Amino acid sequence: MQLQKEGKKQSGGGPELSIDSVTRTGSKPKIASVRKTWSMFWKAVVLMGFIFPFLWMISTSLQTFEETMKFPPTWIPASLQWSNFVEAMSSGPFLTYFKNSVIVTTSIILIQLAVMIPAAYAFAQYKFFGNKILFGMVLLAFMIPGQVTFIPVYLMLADAGMIKSLWPQILPFMSNAFGIFLLRQYFMQIPQEIVESARLDNASEFKIIWKIMIPMSMPAISTVALFSFVSHWNDYFWPLVMTDSEAVRPLTMGIAMLRETEGISNWHIIMAGNVVLVVPILIVYLFASRQIVKAFVYSGIK
């Protein structure tokens, strides 16, 4: 429906033709402005469809149990039940979960950067025997998901006696294949003259990486780091299959377990825990949505 409306509005022009120009040149400016309002209305409805569940989550997290069990639903709680948060957070060792999430995520990002920047540089700068095979392995790593390899990786790390530590959540991600791939592309776009003139000045390769490559590819590096942060902070599958004790579990698992510890129908408590998990990322997104959107688009089209 909407597509057709948009189509009619733009008849005879490319998709860049603005609504304003149609209003000016169109024979029926009034209809055009009605259509514009109509289209904005529907866009707002769609936007609500994606934002409302989060608002509903926040509202529920501040309701009493009785309010959540009302029909029709309680939109805004009569009095704000902050105690729900206390109850959710005291149902398990949430401080430990939070600490684990922070340690795991930061370690992964730091290790990945240290591992992937030199590798991407080598693949971008040198032709060496076997480089195609090695790069093929990077692509293989990109293709094979953790859902395939988790059983052998678990057995391996259990044999190494690591299951009671945080390493099983960190080490398997040391090589970020996607990051190597993306950074290599980026490094290859950096003009070779800059690298060559640095070499003529007797700069070491380390210095070239540190002083030229990294500063010049900051957008790509921060994209990869951001990507890594979001996916590992949010990860549920890997910690689920790699951990068997509370002491090493991350926040996502703690929240998911609220249903078992707090009872399936205590939605006000479950949503309170959920708010704790979601709101930090939502706040970051609110302030940096442009950069985040850009980073995701960038990684998607490269």
Add this chain to the structure above:
Amino acid sequence: MNNTRVWQKLRPYALVLPAMIGILLFVVYPILYLVKLSMFKYNLLNKDKSKFIGADNYTEIFSRGDFYNALLTTVLYTVGVVVITMALSLFIALWLNQNTRFNALVQAGIFTPHIISIVSIALVWMWLMEPNYGLLNFALKAVGLPALPWLQSSSTSLLSIIIVSVWQNVGYYSLLIVAALKNIPQTIYEAAALDNASKFKVFYKITLPMISPQLFFILVIMTIGSFKVFDTVKIMTGGGPNGSTTTLVYYIYEFRTTSIGYASATGVVLMAIITVLTFIYFRLLSNKVHYQ
């Protein structure tokens, strides 16, 4: 002098070494280990009692109804997610393509769920889909429609899971398509306008072919991503009711402690499917796709 020559030869290998160690340890070796495990009746408590049984696990897989059920569920899920997400994100991208502030706001809003943990999203949607007090049934009743059982019935559970996945990812894919649309040179549209080409023809003959590489890329990552669906199933339905949402990865997960050999064999099958899918896509579609 000779030492520097040797070092120059070795340097690239030294630079890629840490990355390669990671890939060898956590991708290549596990794949081989997985294949090995798949040929054993593995004893978790006493490894020495593990028994080599050749292809028996595979014979078992292909003779069990629950495996075919999991495979079919995964295929249905994938087709559902890919078709709906593709159609919706293409539609949204065309709709929000113009460079206005409001469109940018709507795009950012639709994208939001993509950066939120699937745990939160699954929990919020479980609450929305709650049969007695959930908002979705309230909305259905408010407009005079019958309430749905959502996750509680095997006839609607898979669809409910599909809806959640589409909702989470449609914003990301429409952003990718918007970016692709912006790369189409305007001169082509101007030429088409001179020729008085119809809107539909412009879309079908220009827009679609021009963004086909990106659509193809999206198709590949969406299909593979859908094939490994697990999190929503684990949190929202636990594979039920009656196995109606038991997907391949959930199936593997269920056997991971009780029957490691069998789970590994299923893992090999999943890996084979993902590999075959990737190759088929590249063979079939690379001919038809327009590259700039």
